[in-house]
Amino acid sequence: MSEPRYTGRCNCGAVTVTITADAVATRQCWCRQCQKVAAGGPTNNAMFPTEAVTISGARGDHAYVAASGNVLTHEYCAACGTPVLGRTSARPQLRTIRLGLLDEGHGLSPAMAIWTDEAPAWAAIDPQLERWPGQPPAPTAKA
Ligand SMILES: [Zn+2]
Numbered sequence: 001m002s003e004p005r006y007t008g009r010c011n012c013g014a015v016t017v018t019i020t021a022d023a024v025a026t027r028q029c030w031c032r033q034c035q036k037v038a039a040g041g042p043t044n045n046a047m048f049p050t051e052a053v054t055i056s057g058a059r060g061d062h063a064y065v066a067a068s069g070n071v072l073t074h075e076y077c078a079a080c081g082t083p084v085l086g087r088t089s090a091r092p093q094l095r096t097i098r099l100g101l102l103d104e105g106h107g108l109s110p111a112m113a114i115w116t117d118e119a120p121a122w123a124a125i126d127p128q129l130e131r132w133p134g135q136p137p138a139p140t141a142k143a
């Protein structure tokens with residue numbers, strides 16, 4: 001087991017995460033499902049190799065079939081509701097960790113804004129970010 005690169009916890013502390021790899025990609029997602037997860041804003045995420053992510057604590061989840069036909073699953077703390085991660089049947093080798101779960105000082109920020117066509121009119125999207133109106137190409141996983 002290598003040294004944790006990142007650690008994190010939910011608001012109540014029931015769910016904890018340790019991650020032993022660098023992020024494969026960082027993204028901000030404005031899709032409608034993420035707006036419901038994130039109280040009306042986007043989710044901010046970092047994708048890691050599944051094998052580098054260890055999570056403990058009880059999670060609830062919600063799975064749905066996306067327009068692509070892939071099954072998307074959102075996981076959250078069963079006790080306090082903090083968003084934990086997303087995963088897709090298309091890329092089981094990756095876990096999409098919500099940045100809010102990670103402990104302060106993680107230094108990660110979104111490099112790309114996706115599904116911007118679904119963002120609300122008031123959304124202020126950083127013009128520096130690479131922008132995709134819908135789903136971007138899959139990241140090239142290093143693992
Ligand atoms: Zn919790």
Ligand SMILES: [Zn+2]
Pocket residue numbers: 029030031032033034035043115
């Ligand atoms: Zn989304």
